[in-house]
Amino acid sequence: MPEREITYREAINEAFVQEMQRDPNVILLGEDIAGAPGRDDPDMLDAWGGVFGMTKGLVGKFGSQRMLDTPISESAFIGAAVGAAASGMRPVVELMFVGFCGVCLDQIVNQGAKLRYMFGGRAKVPVTVRTTIGAGLGAAAQHSDCLYSIFTHYPGLKCVLPATPADAKGLLAAAIRDDDPVIYFENKVLYETKGPVPEGEHVVEIGKANIVRQGTDVTVVALSRMVNVALEAADILNKEGISIEIVDPRTISPLDEQTILDSVRKTERLVVVDEDHPRCSMATDIIALVATKAFEYLDAPARMVTPPHTPVPFSPVLEKFYVPDAQRIVKAVMAVVPQKR
Amino acid sequence: MPIKKDRLKWIYERMCLIRKFEDHVHDEFAAGAIAGFVHLYAGEEAIAVGTMANLRDDDSITSTHRGHGHCIAKGVDINAMLAEIYGKATGACKGKGGSMHIADMTKGMLGANGIVGAGPPLACGAALAAKLRGTDQVTACFFGDGASNQGTFHESLNLASIWDLPIVFVAENNVYAETTSTDYSMRVPNIADRAVAYGIPGVVVDGMDVFAVYDAAAEAVARARKGKGPTLLEGKTYRYYGHFEGDTILYRTKQEEQSYKDRDPILQFHKRVLEEGLLSEDQLAKIDQQTDTTLKKAKIFAAASPFPEPQECLEDVYVKYP
Numbered sequence: 001m002p003e004r005e006i007t008y009r010e011a012i013n014e015a016f017v018q019e020m021q022r023d024p025n026v027i028l029l030g031e032d033i034a035g036a037p038g039r040d041d042p043d044m045l046d047a048w049g050g051v052f053g054m055t056k057g058l059v060g061k062f063g064s065q066r067m068l069d070t071p072i073s074e075s076a077f078i079g080a081a082v083g084a085a086a087s088g089m090r091p092v093v094e095l096m097f098v099g100f101c102g103v104c105l106d107q108i109v110n111q112g113a114k115l116r117y118m119f120g121g122r123a124k125v126p127v128t129v130r131t132t133i134g135a136g137l138g139a140a141a142q143h144s145d146c147l148y149s150i151f152t153h154y155p156g157l158k159c160v161l162p163a164t165p166a167d168a169k170g171l172l173a174a175a176i177r178d179d180d181p182v183i184y185f186e187n188k189v190l191y192e193t194k195g196p197v198p199e200g201e202h203v204v205e206i207g208k209a210n211i212v213r214q215g216t217d218v219t220v221v222a223l224s225r226m227v228n229v230a231l232e233a234a235d236i237l238n239k240e241g242i243s244i245e246i247v248d249p250r251t252i253s254p255l256d257e258q259t260i261l262d263s264v265r266k267t268e269r270l271v272v273v274d275e276d277h278p279r280c281s282m283a284t285d286i287i288a289l290v291a292t293k294a295f296e297y298l299d300a301p302a303r304m305v306t307p308p309h310t311p312v313p314f315s316p317v318l319e320k321f322y323v324p325d326a327q328r329i330v331k332a333v334m335a336v337v338p339q340k341r
Numbered sequence: 342m343p344i345k346k347d348r349l350k351w352i353y354e355r356m357c358l359i360r361k362f363e364d365h366v367h368d369e370f371a372a373g374a375i376a377g378f379v380h381l382y383a384g385e386e387a388i389a390v391g392t393m394a395n396l397r398d399d400d401s402i403t404s405t406h407r408g409h410g411h412c413i414a415k416g417v418d419i420n421a422m423l424a425e426i427y428g429k430a431t432g433a434c435k436g437k438g439g440s441m442h443i444a445d446m447t448k449g450m451l452g453a454n455g456i457v458g459a460g461p462p463l464a465c466g467a468a469l470a471a472k473l474r475g476t477d478q479v480t481a482c483f484f485g486d487g488a489s490n491q492g493t494f495h496e497s498l499n500l501a502s503i504w505d506l507p508i509v510f511v512a513e514n515n516v517y518a519e520t521t522s523t524d525y526s527m528r529v530p531n532i533a534d535r536a537v538a539y540g541i542p543g544v545v546v547d548g549m550d551v552f553a554v555y556d557a558a559a560e561a562v563a564r565a566r567k568g569k570g571p572t573l574l575e576g577k578t579y580r581y582y583g584h585f586e587g588d589t590i591l592y593r594t595k596q597e598e599q600s601y602k603d604r605d606p607i608l609q610f611h612k613r614v615l616e617e618g619l620l621s622e623d624q625l626a627k628i629d630q631q632t633d634t635t636l637k638k639a640k641i642f643a644a645a646s647p648f649p650e651p652q653e654c655l656e657d658v659y660v661k662y663p
Contacts, residue, residue, distance in 0.1 A: 027473065065473060071503065076496035079462020080469055086451060087401065087470035107493075110456050111463060118442040119452060120435030121657030155658050179660035207663040254663050 030094030391554025408453025458491025487518025548576025
């Protein structure tokens with residue numbers, strides 16, 4: 001039986017409903033996650049359901065005790081989520097755009113990430129920080145970053161990057177159930193994309209990559225929304241007789257090194273497609289991984305397809321230039337395959 | 342309300358223990374036996390002990406880099422504390438935290454903290470958990486005058502006030518944030534004056550007088566426990582040692598230091614309980630002796646404890662990481 005198809009947005013919402021039903025300790029905190037908090041008019045509650053409507057309807061189902069609208073005080077409410085997690089709750093806290101992490105990074109990386117280690121393993125912090133990433137909406141430099149590499153850098157955090165609706169649901173459930181702090185990166189350009197999603201309980205194991213498309217000539221590791229762009233490139237390349245294998249790590253901390261290395265050992269060529277800033281990034285990290293553990297298999301220098309090392313520009317013309325597209329992936333792949341054609 | 346005799350004995354015992362513990366750590370650091378950054382609480386005992394005398398075992402606290410006093414007053418095992426400060430495997434954090442990160446979740450001690458102003462958001466979370474579960478647990482959030490200039494302090498007071506969280510924010514105003522005096526760093530005379538901005542009570546007490554701290558904390562804790570929301574309680578106090586061990590303390594005068602030592606919280610307590618006949622000379626002497634013994638045992642325990650195996654560095658980052 002074919003699975004029903006829902007959007008990435010609906011998949012996230014469905015995961016929330018199921019996880020909140022499953023565990024009364026799951027609470028949500030964030031700015032405008034319901035909307036109009038404190039208003040007496042019941043029609044006003046759920047005015048937004050989150051800035052992108054991701055949490056729409058939840059306040060009606062679970063009440064405002066479990067859907068806590070916050071003031072614009074990221075340090076206080078993300079820190080409170082960490083404190084509540086250390087005190088036995090299982091909070092999911094929303095950082096509206098990852099670019100806002102600058103105002104509250106300490107609570108994530110110095111508190112959430114480190115409490116367990118600093119306390120000799122005698123505490124656990126089962127908090128999920130949801131945040132949105134990605135360029136493509138004309139949101140300019142402070143609302144379009146990816147920045148997942150920053151969080152991957154910190155021991156103590158887990159980082160997940162769902163690219164499909166099914167993974168959006170399964171990784172959110174996994175993040176909420178996980179006993180460690182997990183940063184869950186939603187690509188806001190994916191919200192309306194549709195795909196098959198299991199209706200009932202669906203949990204995707206953290207730390208397992210997905211081979212999105214089997215191929216023989218080049219391994220293309222693509223992250224988050226870049227998986228879809230790589231699929232476009234795969235169709236173009238297919239017509240040229242070039243078969244790429246697309247690997248979506250899905251979780252970047254922990255990183256499923258084995259799946260990436262196995263693929264490279266098979267294809268002997270590597271292109272990494274990453275929308276994050278290119279320096280000290282997942283792209284450089286994955287290339288370093290292959291260079292140190294599978295160098296002898298490489299038949300060509302690895303390539304990375306990333307934005308330029310600039311902030312994200314506003315003008316649609318500039319933004320289009322900035323974000324990697326299928327043509328750039330095609331070009332990079334062509335550069336690593338033998339010039340026989 | 343008068344403090345019960347057992348409570349008075351506990352107060353004296355805890356204050357003495359903190360002082361002796363800190364004096365010992367000071368000497369050991371000077372002797373080169375302790376590594377790292379160490380910040381001592383001597384002089385401020387009345388605040389931790391006067392507050393904690395109103396808390397239950399199942400209440401929570403957040404602390405600061407100057408956290409030994411909070412730990413001792415909250416009942417963290419002193420052997421494990423001292424072992425931690427030496428970096429021993431038997432330490433409260435198995436040697437991974439050191440002086441600045443001593444914690445004991447089983448005692449509601451959510452950690453000393455190396456980041457100035459990091460505690461208030463965490464305290465909001467602990468208090469939120471209690472409130473959502475419908476318990477009457479209270480969280481006491483200790484921080485210094487320096488932290489009261491951090492954004493986290495202001496954000497957290499606001500959050501706690503709009504959500505009526507069961508918190509007592511305890512400002513330990515020891516006059517100096519590192520070298521910088523509150524005369525320079527604040528335009529208002531009291532940290533507690535800032536409570537008005539958040540619509541909560543702000544109370545100033547003499548932080549060298551444990552009776553004053555006890556009374557003010559009793560009221561604030563009762564208010565929190567009844568679900569009436571947070572209080573900002575400021576104790577005016579002083580740290581006898583420098584900001585950290587090794588500080589040359591060139592930013593304050595000997596006369597100023599002496600003016601606080603003349604009002605030493607332990608001596609004041611000693612004098613008052615004798616004058617008012619609350620405890621006897623013998624009782625106090627016995628407690629004094631007990632604390633010597635307790636500290637002596639801790640020293641032996643810490644000295645006899647092994648260091649962690651080097652590869653233990655790799656453990657405790659995650660609950661599970663494939």
